[in-house]
Amino acid sequence: MKLKTFIRLLILIAVIVGIYMIYNSSFFEGRPPTVEAYLFPNKNEHVKMPAQAYWNPDKNIEIHAGDESGIKNYKITAVTSDNVVVLDKDLEIVLGKPKEITFSLPKPEIKLPDGTKIHYKIAVTDWSNANFFSGNTTIKELDLTVDTQAPLVNIIANSYKISYGGSALLIFRVIDNSIQSIKVSNGENDFKVFPFVEEGVYAVILAWPVQNNFFNGTITVLDKAFNQKRVSIPLIKDMSVRYKYSNIKVKDNFLNGKLNELIDTVGERNPNDFKNNIEKFKYINETIRTSDEATIFKAATEVDYNKIYQPVDFVAFLPLKGSVVVGNFGDHRSYFLGKQKISKSLHLGLDIASTRNAPIIATNPGKVVLTDLLGVYGNTTIIYHGFGIASLYSHMSKFDLKLGEEVSAGTIIGLTGQTGWAFGDHLHLGILVQGYAVRDVEWMDPKWIKANITDVFMKAKNIIKAQSD
């Protein structure tokens, strides 16, 4: 081999090795640094910032950068949409060779009015020798709109009071240009709000379930810059309502008759599979009752919200003509076998009876959201009426309505009966506020409905109209 050919071969090998090194060594590593921005709305939370966001400069933004060859420097510039430079000088920090860095985004050095748009550019460069030894640079851009104002919440109208176990209506306005969420709570349960009459106004009917020992109503509004406003709901709390505690002796003919029938109807387990009658009793009274109540809750809370609602002219729920009360709402029932307490339940409706197989009438219009045979409740229909209010009819002998059907006032829902856990022909009427059972007597009383619901709706509507004129 001639010397020239040998040298050519050597050069070729050197070039191949060189290319190989450039592609594979971190010396010429081509991957730019990763750069992420996180907002810390409070001590326990952090959220990844999108490229465009609302920002209260009181809240910290952290920049997290990482690179396998190490970070050489970062540079930050910030300019408003009116070309005002809000960081006195371009910040340039030169570093050793950390693989990861975290730093707070510098805040504007001047106070900027709400609505100002700031364009941040964060350039992070690594120690790689790629790009003619200048390294790889990632530029993270953030468009932030200054928002330091917490939302304003103005109560427009509300029921005068809420009773233990009862309901109340509340209408309020929220003023903020970046609403993120509105949460209404009774201290234990959350309630969805309904857009009412015009944008920014909301109506909610609240419940104080018998299961809750206290009522602590609050509205919490959060905006997109994580400014939060919480206000108390100005409702007088009426604790004077009392509920019954009754002890019920479980009879042998129930244990050997109806109980087995109920287990058969549910169809999940064989009556012979239970160790004893107590287990059977607890299965129906606790397991199946809980599952029925979950089915009811789900059906009564599946509502669409994609419109602005007008007041609803609720009238008294009086489904049975000439009826008498045979079982109270909120009755705390304890069941005894001999002297032993074997189970308990809470009666979440009102039992009323008239004649056998009496027609049950819808007195308020609505839409059927459930028609089904339930284990404890028997043949059950639920009608949704608006603003979270639904009515439930149980133990029926016959269904007259289908799922999804629109119901007008005066329509027959079905006939009374004794399907499910019922002794004697009667109707179990439940009034549900966003799935929570409330005192039927309020919703069966025209005076209560006028004072606490329909007059409050009208008062609010008039105030809103006067405000926008």
Ligand SMILES: [Zn+2]
């Ligand atoms: Zn009942």
